[in-house]
Amino acid sequence: MSTAPDNSAADGGLMRVSxxxxxxxxxxxxxxxxxxxxxxxxxxxxxxxxxxxDAAVHRLNMIVREVQDAATELRLVPxxxxxxxxxxxxxxxxxxxxKQIEMDIEGGDTAIDKxxxxxLYDPLLHVVRNSADHGLEGPEERVANGxxxxxxxxxxxxxxxxxxxxxxxDDGRGLSREKILKKARExxxxxxxxxxxxxALWKVIFEPGFSTAEVxxxxxxxxxxxxxxxxxxxALRGRIGVDSTAGQGTRVALHIPVSLAFLDCIILxxxxxxxxxxxxxxxxxxxxxxxxxxxxxxxxxxxxxxxxGAFIPICRLDDFYGTPMRxxxxxxxxxxxxxxxxxxxxxxxxxxxxxxxxxxxxxxVGRLAHVRASWGCALLGTGEVALVLDCxxxxxxxxxxxxxx
Amino acid sequence: MAQETAEATRSRxxxxxxGEADNIEHMYLTFAxxxxxxxxxIVGVTEIVGMQRIMPVPDVPAYIKGVINLRGKVIPLMDVxxxxxxxxxxxxxxxxxxxxDVGDAPIxxxxxxxSEVLEIPPGQVDRHTQFGRxxxxxxxxxxxxxxxxxxxxxxxxVLVSDSxxxxxxxxxx
Numbered sequence: 052m053s054t055a056p057d058n059s060a061a062d063g064g065l066m067r068v069s070x071x072x073x074x075x076x077x078x079x080x081x082x083x084x085x086x087x088x089x090x091x092x093x094x095x096x097x098x099x100x101x102x103x104x105d106a107a108v109h110r111l112n113m114i115v116r117e118v119q120d121a122a123t124e125l126r127l128v129p130x131x132x133x134x135x136x137x138x139x140x141x142x143x144x145x146x147x148x149x150k151q152i153e154m155d156i157e158g159g160d161t162a163i164d165k166x167x168x169x170x171l172y173d174p175l176l177h178v179v180r181n182s183a184d185h186g187l188e189g190p191e192e193r194v195a196n197g198x199x200x201x202x203x204x205x206x207x208x209x210x211x212x213x214x215x216x217x218x219x220x221d222d223g224r225g226l227s228r229e230k231i232l233k234k235a236r237e238x239x240x241x242x243x244x245x246x247x248x249x250x251a252l253w254k255v256i257f258e259p260g261f262s263t264a265e266v267x268x269x270x271x272x273x274x275x276x277x278x279x280x281x282x283x284x285x286a287l288r289g290r291i292g293v294d295s296t297a298g299q300g301t302r303v304a305l306h307i308p309v310s311l312a313f314l315d316c317i318i319l320x321x322x323x324x325x326x327x328x329x330x331x332x333x334x335x336x337x338x339x340x341x342x343x344x345x346x347x348x349x350x351x352x353x354x355x356x357x358x359x360g361a362f363i364p365i366c367r368l369d370d371f372y373g374t375p376m377r378x379x380x381x382x383x384x385x386x387x388x389x390x391x392x393x394x395x396x397x398x399x400x401x402x403x404x405x406x407x408x409x410x411x412x413x414x415x416v417g418r419l420a421h422v423r424a425s426w427g428c429a430l431l432g433t434g435e436v437a438l439v440l441d442c443x444x445x446x447x448x449x450x451x452x453x454x455x456x
Numbered sequence: 457m458a459q460e461t462a463e464a465t466r467s468r469x470x471x472x473x474x475g476e477a478d479n480i481e482h483m484y485l486t487f488a489x490x491x492x493x494x495x496x497x498i499v500g501v502t503e504i505v506g507m508q509r510i511m512p513v514p515d516v517p518a519y520i521k522g523v524i525n526l527r528g529k530v531i532p533l534m535d536v537x538x539x540x541x542x543x544x545x546x547x548x549x550x551x552x553x554x555x556x557d558v559g560d561a562p563i564x565x566x567x568x569x570x571s572e573v574l575e576i577p578p579g580q581v582d583r584h585t586q587f588g589r590x591x592x593x594x595x596x597x598x599x600x601x602x603x604x605x606x607x608x609x610x611x612x613x614v615l616v617s618d619s620x621x622x623x624x625x626x627x628x629x
Contacts, residue, residue, distance in 0.1 A: 372514035417561025418532040422515040428530045436511045436523050
């Protein structure tokens with residue numbers, strides 16, 4: 052596969068490189084940065100006076116960081132490659148459905164990791180197909196509702212911090228709150244009297260098992276392939292958001308990290324256990340006074356953190372995992388880290404904030420595959436291993452009564 | 457220590473060439489748990505290392521003691537004694553980790569000490585289906601006879617799975 056756009060003109064020095072070679076380079080760069088950290092933090096150096104050495108280490112670290120960035124950049128491709136394939140799909144759908152569809156692309160030059168781009172097509176295809184197939188009305192219905200006969204799908208991409216946000220927006224009929232809520236209640240996602248917020252309700256269409264073939268036809272069809280989308284988003288460490296207004300259309304937003312190779316993390320310690328948390332989910336680090344922590348005996352014995360008048364639920368990692376991490380009878384953890392999640396903020400107590408580093412991610416395989424609320428293992432510069440927390444699933448899990456399944 | 461053990465494994469003590477394609481499946485790495493001798497097929501064994509610094513991991517059974525970082529690879533460690541419900545024993549200088557790939561995923565088995573690599577032809581392996589539960593695949597693949605000694609040969613894919621493999625009471629050391 053080509054990693055650079057094919058220019059027929061004098062190609063400005065572009066060359067084709069196989070993605071295997073680039074992956075190999077990425078692996079080596081990862082190992083290089085680990086060995087550098089290991090060397091620099093070697094215990095043999097303890098107590099030595101190393102003025103020149105420290106200066107050299109500083110330079111070395113800067114270079115490694117740049118090599119990392121350059122290697123990551125090698126694998127970045129414009130998201131337009133994926134968008135163009137989708138455009139062809141929409142032409143095909145126009146013929147099949149007899150609908151007129153105008154497809155607009157915005158931000159096609161947004162760069163994204165080739166590995167991510169390769170996996171985006173299928174889930175995006177499902178979203179676009181659902182928009183074209185079921186979201187957009189036929190020409191007569193549209194005209195009757197005072198809309199232009201031609202339906203419109205806008206596919207857009209933009210980089211937001213270390214994430215790329217890809218949205219698929221249509222101006223169709225929107226999701227039916229009534230039908231989805233009915234189905235969600237049948238499936239037990241909500242209680243009979245519960246009236247969930249729209250954002251919370253739309254989310255259930257991605258829940259595994261929510262969509263079945265028989266509901267597709269009476270659910271505006273938004274069901275097909277949503278499980279696939281959900282699974283891919285989890286694998287890519289992405290998030291999905293849905294917004295819909297009856298009669299005006301639906302917007303599905305995918306938030307995906309630009310690169311999968313390195314992750315900018317804060318390292319936390321709780322007892323003898325290390326955790327890494329992607330830096331962009333941390334909204335606050337606090338050293339609470341005792342009166343700012345409030346225990347609630349009712350329910351499952353929860354605890355709240357009072358921050359500037361608002362109450363934030365405290366999510367204890369040792370309770371969540373059902374694994375004691377600190378000696379019994381330890382004083383309360385001195386630090387609370389507040390994570391921003393789609394289910395609202397949560398405060399996680401830890402003993403210590405250790406460091407901020409670019410970590411190399413290793414997937415959880417084999418015996419570790421069932422560890423909950425984690426993206427993988429992070430190899431730290433010290434040679435230690437930290438568990439990378441998936442704060443979304445941590446928050447969702449603890450909201451459901453947390454802990455043991 | 458770790459180095460020596462690994463060497464011993466590679467240059468076979470009995471002088472037979474290692475890696476002959478036709479009998480590698482009949483080669484077993486034997487190790488001690490208490491007074492008993494166990495064996496695993498050497499297919500999949502990548503190396504044998506001394507005990508390393510274990511970093512704990514939450515949300516795993518107690519017999520998964522944590523992970524080690526082996527030259528940039530994260531390897532979960534299973535204490536085979538705990539896996540079989542045998543009493544825990546403090547790790548000492550003889551304790552070793554057998555690192556192997558089982559079903560494409562790495563795992564390290566913590567054992568009391570490795571003994572040797574042996575060829576045990578199928579004719580010297582007694583396969584008894586009554587070991588383990590009848591409904592599930594047994595963790596014991598067979599009993600290998602090596603002269604006047606025996607080694608309990610383990611099915612590594614069952615060993616690393618979630619299934620209950622506690623040994624019958626009379627077999628636990």
